[in-house]
Amino acid sequence: MKICRTIPSLVEAISRAGRQSIGFVPTMGFLHAGHLSLVERCRQENDLAVVSIFVNPSQFGLNEDLDRYPRDLERDSALLEKERVDLLFLPGRADIYPPGYATYVSVDGLDAVLCGASRPGHFRGVATVVLKLFNLVHPQRAYFGQKDAQQAIIICRMVCDLNLPVQIKVLPIVRDRDGLALSSRNIYLSPAERRAARHLPQALTMAADLISRGVQEAAVLKKAMAEEFAKDRLIQVDYIAVTGLQDLVDLTLIQPGNTLIAAAIRVGKTRLIDNLILGDLSC
Numbered sequence: 001m002k003i004c005r006t007i008p009s010l011v012e013a014i015s016r017a018g019r020q021s022i023g024f025v026p027t028m029g030f031l032h033a034g035h036l037s038l039v040e041r042c043r044q045e046n047d048l049a050v051v052s053i054f055v056n057p058s059q060f061g062l063n064e065d066l067d068r069y070p071r072d073l074e075r076d077s078a079l080l081e082k083e084r085v086d087l088l089f090l091p092g093r094a095d096i097y098p099p100g101y102a103t104y105v106s107v108d109g110l111d112a113v114l115c116g117a118s119r120p121g122h123f124r125g126v127a128t129v130v131l132k133l134f135n136l137v138h139p140q141r142a143y144f145g146q147k148d149a150q151q152a153i154i155i156c157r158m159v160c161d162l163n164l165p166v167q168i169k170v171l172p173i174v175r176d177r178d179g180l181a182l183s184s185r186n187i188y189l190s191p192a193e194r195r196a197a198r199h200l201p202q203a204l205t206m207a208a209d210l211i212s213r214g215v216q217e218a219a220v221l222k223k224a225m226a227e228e229f230a231k232d233r234l235i236q237v238d239y240i241a242v243t244g245l246q247d248l249v250d251l252t253l254i255q256p257g258n259t260l261i262a263a264a265i266r267v268g269k270t271r272l273i274d275n276l277i278l279g280d281l282s283c
């Protein structure tokens with residue numbers, strides 16, 4: 001695996017590789033089995049597998065965890081080496097945002113709801129860095145997790161709106177044994193918080209169960225999920241949403257093939273997200 005720490009070295013390595021298809025997995029590192037599921041698929045479907053690790057400052061708010069975001073580059077590179085990744089891109093902040101940097105991408109509307117409502121500017125930072133990385137790596141396929149469903153929806157909108165020549169593949173959520181979606185941030189949870197966090201996947205399982213029993217009303221699903229969260233006083237609900245898959249507009253009734261059921265909670269200082277989709281996010 002070749003490690004590139006600067007933009008010129010990445011550009012040179014990609015042009016030298018000269019293979020037919022490039023697959024790309026952008027990450028912020030501290031890798032877990034969720035990330036590796038994307039890497040494995042990328043490896044299978046492409047001649048050249050490229051992964052980036054960059055903790056992107058522009059997607060963190062002022063009071064968020066940019067400085068304490070977990071990092072372990074040595075472990076991450078060993079895992080990626082084992083997955084037979086060809087190129088690992090590890091840019092520094094000044095490579096991506098040099099002095100005078102002034103250009104940002106906004107995906108209007110979609111970036112202001114759900115997670116965007118409590119994290120203003122977050123998706124502008126995500127869309128900007130992903131577009132920059134696409135412009136450097138030139139992938140035919142890029143791999144994202146359903147875990148961050150709103151992110152995937154926004155990236156698909158950007159790819160479509162800006163006619164970017166890349167296919168976006170969105171892969172299922174990888175979970176721990178207790179059902180909690182794997183996340184680099186789970187490491188912040190104390191044992192009591194971890195127990196509380198389990199109510200997040202449980203609420204979604206309950207919603208799926210209600211749907212399988214014929215419930216269609218969003219209000220009924222949201223109420224059941226809120227009741228699940230109320231079982232633990234460590235949980236503060238950020239949002240519970242039932243929306244369309246492409247437009248993220250609230251639904252009154254679920255639509256088979258076009259529904260996102262998503263929630264964000266805070267457990268102590270840690271913000272956790274999870275979701276259930278009826279349909280397909282890839283584009």
Ligand code: AMP
Nearest residue numbers: 027028029034144145147148173174182
């Ligand atoms: P991050 O490092 O958090 O920016 O995540 C990098 C990519 O991994 C994103 O596309 C995430 O959606 C995806 N991802 C994170 N957690 C999971 C998970 N539990 N299962 C599948 N994909 C995930």
